[in-house]
Amino acid sequence: MKTLDDLKHGLTDQQLLAAQLLVSNEFAGKEKRKLEEIAEEVGVSRVALWNWRKKDLRFIEYMSALSDITLDSYRSVADAQLMKLIKGTSNNGLPAIKALELYYKLSGRLVDKREIVTKENDAPVRKTKQEIAEELRKLDELLN
Numbered sequence: 835m836k837t838l839d840d841l842k843h844g845l846t847d848q849q850l851l852a853a854q855l856l857v858s859n860e861f862a863g864k865e866k867r868k869l870e871e872i873a874e875e876v877g878v879s880r881v882a883l884w885n886w887r888k889k890d891l892r893f894i895e896y897m898s899a900l901s902d903i904t905l906d907s908y909r910s911v912a913d914a915q916l917m918k919l920i921k922g923t924s925n926n927g928l929p930a931i932k933a934l935e936l937y938y939k940l941s942g943r944l945v946d947k948r949e950i951v952t953k954e955n956d957a958p959v960r961k962t963k964q965e966i967a968e969e970l971r972k973l974d975e976l977l978n
Contacts, residue, residue, distance in 0.1 A: 841896040849893055852876045857900040
């Protein structure tokens with residue numbers, strides 16, 4: 835797995851700044867900035883910014899890694915909210931069943947299991963070369 839430093843290699847200072855600003859912008863919520871504003875701050879055109887975001891694989895990988903790091907930084911917030919839902923302190927005093935289910939899935943104590951059962955007579959029928967040749971001959975007759 836590539837490190838953030840590995841992903842930085844080959845990107846310009848403008849691209850590094852643009853990636854940081856774009857990722858921060860996605861997490862900004864209501865305070866989100868227009869792409870034109872970000873392009874202007876970086877010192878490139880909106881088209882250049884768009885091309886980096888859509889066509890430059892290094893840039894896209896770097897942005898993705900920055901986004902992962904930002905998301906990971908919210909882990910404690912998500913865990914705290916999950917515990918509130920489990921305790922019922924954020925849901926009228928009632929624990930949320932889905933939160934309990936998620937907790938047990940995350941802890942490995944609840945695993946979804948599915949079983950697929952097939953019947954013997956559902957197995958594909960094997961045909962001999964002669965049978966296949968006969969069917970091909972009949973199809974050929976229909977076409978002619």
